[in-house]
Amino acid sequence: MIKVKLSEICDLQNGYAFKSSDYVENxxxxxxxxxxxxxxxIFDIEYNPRFLPDSFADQYKGFLLKDGDLVIAMTDLANDPKLLGVPTLVQTDGRNILLNQRVGKLIIKDSSKVDNKYLQHVLNDPKTREYYRKFASGGLxxxxxxxxxxxxxxPLPPLAEQxxxxxILDxxxxxxQKRQQAIEKLDQLLQATFIDMFGDxxxxxxxxxxxxxxxxxAKKLISGAYFPxxxxxxxxxxxxxxxxxVFYGVVKPDNLKQVNISNExxxxxxxxxxDILIARRSLTYDGAAKACLVECSNQDMIFESSLIxxxxxxxxxxxxxLYHYLNNNDVRNKFIIPYITKSTISGINQANLNKVTVLLPPLAKQEKFIEICDKFKQLGKTLTQDLSKLDELFKSLQNQAFNGTL
Structure with missing residues (x-):
């Protein structure tokens, strides 16, 4: 199977740097x-959506996306890039969608030679992702x-083979994706349960x-450590x-980086x-002050300087x-985001985090909610195990597809 550089078959358009002040309520x-x-x-425009004035669709029409456009993530965290280079196909559902910064649009030069769905799959191949990871060094x-x-x-086989x-991969x-969507539906149902029990x-x-x-x-907020x-x-x-x-809800002790430090x-x-960990700073405005739980572990764990x-x-x-409260979208918009700095690296400091308003129902009511959470966790664990098996099977298919043996 012949190989080509992506530049031979594609060009790239960068997104526009819309300002936070551009956003509107709906x-x-x-x-x-x-x-x-x-x-x-997976493309999900409904995930924490940000709306722009409808007049922007004409004003910035050069950045307007259409169904089937292939966009790709161009920024990530240096120490653990999970989305860097991940491509997805746009689905507009009849809405205007404008390309923002840190997302690029791949423009196929000759559609008679390249299938956009094939291109999405080959760019999401672990080997391609590994190539992009080599840029993941230094800095935040x-x-x-x-x-x-x-x-x-x-690899670029003939169009029919693509x-x-x-x-097959679709x-x-x-x-x-169906298994992943089921997991996300569980999360949505749990959020709805929170509202039902505690009100808006x-x-x-x-x-x-x-x-x-x-x-x-129980004790003062503290930022984490920096070690060389x-x-x-x-x-x-x-x-x-x-x-x-911390960006996936619950920190698991497995596969964390390790440091050799003193008992003190x-x-x-x-x-x-x-404890709850709070993202002190983030590449995205949405990630700043994001709360995360820590899974129970038999060994000591510590946290780094970008966390509180x-x-x-x-x-x-x-x-x-408290974790579910702090991650509620309405809570974030009303009580947290006003304290987040607006810059290239958005963040929150300890003094402002202390000021965040918290709803305080009785402990018995909180305990009842946690009982429900535990049942959701068990079901989520089963679904996650199933997803892990499907991921392994999919990787095997990818390997065969791009080695010419599928």
Whole structure:
């Protein structure tokens, strides 16, 4: 199977840097951002949507996307890139969607030689992703430039063979996506349960107490540690949670980077499953101040400097309730985002985090919610295990497809 550089068959258009002040409450025009590209190459414009004035569809028509356009993530976290180089096909559903910065649009030069669905699959191949990972070094943020992105080599069989491969992988991928969607539906149902039990957290129709976060802490907020490269070890060290580990809800102790540090440092930066980690800074405005739970572990764990440790006073508030509260979209928009700085690297400091308003229902009500959460977790665990098996099967198919043996 012949290989070509992506630049031979594609060009790339960068997105427009829309300002946060451009966004409106609702419209038929949305911004396509990094967060709309989901793991596995799923396009989800409904994920934390950002609306722009409908007049922008004409004003910025050069950035208007259409159904079937292939867009790709061009920015990620340096220490743990999960979305860097991930492609997805746009679905507009009749809405105006404008290409934002940090997302690029691949423009096929000759559609008689390249199938866009095949191109999506080959760019999502682990070998291609590994090529992009080599740019993941140094600093907090990594960006794929146009030349870097287009320099990758991909296998390019005849068009008919591309379509055959794409059809097989589409069918296999559909199974994975359905399982992933089922997991996301569980999360949506849990959010709906939260609203049903506690009411809208902003309007507070049930009249619960509203207090500042600072009054609910067992100890003061603390930012994590920075350790130089020479302290990192492959084994025998203390697992350390980095910012890239917190973007998927719950930190799992497995596969964390390890550092060799003193007992005093471990004691100072230790975290448990009773703590919540808050992203102190983020490449995206949406990621700043994102809350994350820590899974129970038999070994010590610490956290790095881009995170803040939040230790709830368990007599007043339970960690899992507080986690769901802080990640509620309405809560974020009303009580958290006003404290987030607007810059290239968005963030929140400890003083402002302490000021965040928190809804405080009785502990018994919180405990009942957590009982429901536990049932959802068990079902989610089963679905996640099934998804993991489907992922392995899909990787096997990818390997065969792009080695010419499918």
């Amino acid at each position: 419209s038929n025009t949305l911004s396509c951002r990094m967060s709309n590209i989901r793991l596995g190459g 943020q990594i960006n794929l430039g146009k030349s870097d992105l287009l320099n990758v080599e991909i 379509r055959r491969i794409a059809s 069918q296999a991928d559909e199974l994975r 957290p902003v309007s507070n129709p049930k009249g619960w107490d509203l207090v500042n976060l600072e009054s609910l802490l 490269k020479e302290t990192y070890v492959n084994s025998g060290g203390v697992p350390m949670v980095h910012m890239g580990d 440092e471990i004691k100072k930066y230790k975290i448990t499953n009773k 440790r939040l230790s709830p006073n368990l007599v007043k508030i339970l960690p899992e309730f």
